[in-house]
Amino acid sequence: MLDLRWIRENPDAFDAALLRRGAEPLSAVVVELDESRRKLQTELQTAQARRNEAAKAIGKAKAAGEDADALIREVSDLKASVQEMEASERDMAARMDDLLAGIPNVLKDDVPDGADEDDNVEVRRFGDVPSFDFEPKEHYELGEALGMMDFETAAKLSGSRFVVTSGQIARMERALAAFMMDVHTEEKGYLEVSPPVMVRDHALFGTGQLPKFEEDLYKVDTGSYMIPTAEVPLTNLVRDSILSEEELPRRFTAHTLCFRSEAGSAGKDTAGMLRQHQFAKVEMVSITTPETSNEEHERMTGCAEDILQRLGLPYRVMVLCAGDTGFGARKTYDIEVWLPGQDRYREISSCSVCGDFQARRMKARYRPDGEKGTRFVHTLNGSGLAVGRTLIAVMENYQQADGSIVVPEVLRPYMGGLEKITK
Missing domain, CATH: 1.10.287.40 (Serine-tRNA synthetase, tRNA binding domain)
Structure with missing residues (x-):
């Protein structure tokens, strides 16, 4: 606000x-x-x-x-x-x-002008796009051939845009989340939080999903909502509070399920698990002073990039243009990972600085050193990373001609030393 x-x-x-x-x-x-x-x-x-x-x-x-x-x-x-x-x-x-x-946040001056995603600007790239001596398959083709990814049974259970994973694919998904959480908590200074995945409307108002984007949410009979991202409960941890400057920055991370109706996405990414109603994500949230929020934005984006670098996945960082920047953000970096099966980069993380936009809605303040008055904190959020999409990227980038999937070295300790997933 x-x-x-x-x-x-x-x-x-x-x-x-x-x-x-x-x-x-x-x-x-x-x-x-x-x-x-x-x-x-x-x-x-x-x-x-x-x-x-x-x-x-x-x-x-x-x-x-x-x-x-x-x-x-x-x-x-x-x-x-x-x-x-x-x-x-x-x-x-x-x-x-x-x-x-209903009024969106004011963009930072260095956000490029533009109407949509076609006007986003590339900032940097990491890694070389892999070359194959065979036609690379998409993740769902690999997963179904291995017998570890079942969309038909998921549709019987829950409808479209769901998947049942099993065996070593399911284990790799769990391994990815554990790896991400270990890096963020043990090396990057984030506090691990296990928040509720069901919240009241005031929490969603605080982070800007309500009232404007209610159609994207799942509302339950009690009147509460399933979270579309752990940004909601993590950011609201400081609502209605006055922090001391010494307490800042505060950094939170959580691995949760997320739920989105995907309203308006009919016909987009219907094959596979790229766009699901239920998915897992590791989220990062930072609460800072106004003076340090820009630096924190770069730091947070770097934390997300580090996960991809350790996994050996090629990616590029895009700064979103004015017309593609989200409602509550002042500036956003999208990290897009290379998917050989689609022969294109796809978003795997968004890292946004929101200024005091969310803090005003949540009434979240801090008291600067030596001052009697209070100021609104600045909030930031980013994916570190979307677990399902990272699984997709690993499967497609590490696929072999025989349909097997090499396990990245950093994940092997989380998978009992397994080096390759085979049928």
Whole structure:
């Protein structure tokens, strides 16, 4: 959520920020509603003060034996007027909250302009794209041939966009998650957290999924929601809190299941397990001061890259353009891994710096050293990595002509020393 005072004082910059995202200017609407509400608040305060003053005058008039009928009528009229103004003020406040809740974050100046993913800009690459002396297969072809990936049975159990993995493929998926978590917690300074995967609506509002993206979520009968990413519970660990500057940065990581309806993705990536309703992900979240959030963004992206480097997977880092940057982000790096079966790079991680956008929604603050007042923290989130997509990348990049899959060296200790997955 954006700072209303900043919008009021910088209407042109606010409209320019919206135009960069392809949205219509809103400064006139926001400022007009704000001015109307502030005017009403002034009138309300004046009426309340006069009501209190007249009520005291009634007592004095009666004590002096004077006629207080006019004052009584005035107090009665003022009471009704105050109630009407209070109701109007509440309505205006709700309208302003709804308006601000639907406005995306302001992009950083160095985010490139552009309309969609075709305008994203490559930052760097790692590793050489592998060459094969045979036609490389896609992950689902490999997995089904090995008898360890079953989409047909999953569809009978749960419908489309689900998979049942088994045997050494299932073990490799578990090994990948354990490897990622060990690196992040033992080497990168992240605190391991095992959060709930079901949250209330205020948690999703805090990180920006609600109210704008409700159709992408799974809502359960209790009114709670299944998390689309562990970013939600991890970031909300600091909601409604005031931290000391010494406590920052705080870094959290979690390996959880995630659930997405994939609304709007009909017809996209229907084959295989690239785009699933249920998937596993290792998430990283950082809570920082404003002065250190940009540096933390680069650090977090590096942590995700390190996982891919240790696995020996070729990838590239893209900075998302204005039109492709997510609702709550100020700047995002997408890490795209090479998939030989598709002969293209595909996203495996997004690392975003959100500034104080989420902190305002969560009321998450810190007290700077030597200051009495508080400031909003900055929040960051990133995939470190999407476990299923990493499994896909390992399978496709390490496939052999006979359909077997070589196990990357860093994963072998997690798989009992197994060097190759065979049928």
